[in-house]
Amino acid sequence: MASYTCSFSAPLSLPRAAQCSALSPPPSYCHLRRPTGGLPFPSRFRTLQGPRVPTPPPLPLKILCARLSRDPVTKESWEKSILNSEVPVLVEFYASWCGPCRMVHRVIDEISADYAGRLKCFVLNTDNDSQVAEDYEIKAVPVVLLFKDGEKRDSVVGTMPKEFYVAAIERLLES
Numbered sequence: 001m002a003s004y005t006c007s008f009s010a011p012l013s014l015p016r017a018a019q020c021s022a023l024s025p026p027p028s029y030c031h032l033r034r035p036t037g038g039l040p041f042p043s044r045f046r047t048l049q050g051p052r053v054p055t056p057p058p059l060p061l062k063i064l065c066a067r068l069s070r071d072p073v074t075k076e077s078w079e080k081s082i083l084n085s086e087v088p089v090l091v092e093f094y095a096s097w098c099g100p101c102r103m104v105h106r107v108i109d110e111i112s113a114d115y116a117g118r119l120k121c122f123v124l125n126t127d128n129d130s131q132v133a134e135d136y137e138i139k140a141v142p143v144v145l146l147f148k149d150g151e152k153r154d155s156v157v158g159t160m161p162k163e164f165y166v167a168a169i170e171r172l173l174e175s
Helices: 016-023 078-083 099-114 130-135 162-174
Strands: 005-007 031-033 089-094 120-125 143-148 151-157
Touching: 078 089, 078 120, 089 099, 099 120, 099 162, 143 162, 151 162
Parallel strands: 089 120
Antiparallel strands: 089 143, 143 151
């Protein structure tokens, strides 16, 4: 029974023996050769030298989730940041342990970039500032509240597609 080993020259952090079984490189990177003689299993793998393949340049990345695009708000800063704001405000109520809240974070990050200058976006951790959450009858997270002229105008409860948030924001900005 013939078995083959595989090695390739792409720089990876895995040991050579693990590269072949774990990563399955494209055929152009893989060189096959019969193992030598009847040596025990670990000894029959040999490092094969193939042609050097140039490393492609890194691809440009678009940052979709930037924590700095939304400011945290607390009970102490609530009145100044939310109620006295001249610009419409979006507040995301979340908890650090909440999985769906992480999905909403990503959507709100995109929205805050799209509506920069026309809408302020804030986050409030309901574990740290439960009094504010109680004042607005937040029973579960994630919840997004929209404020204009210091009063609550709309809310989106739960994890929704981006279009739901955008529609609520557009209604807020038109009113």
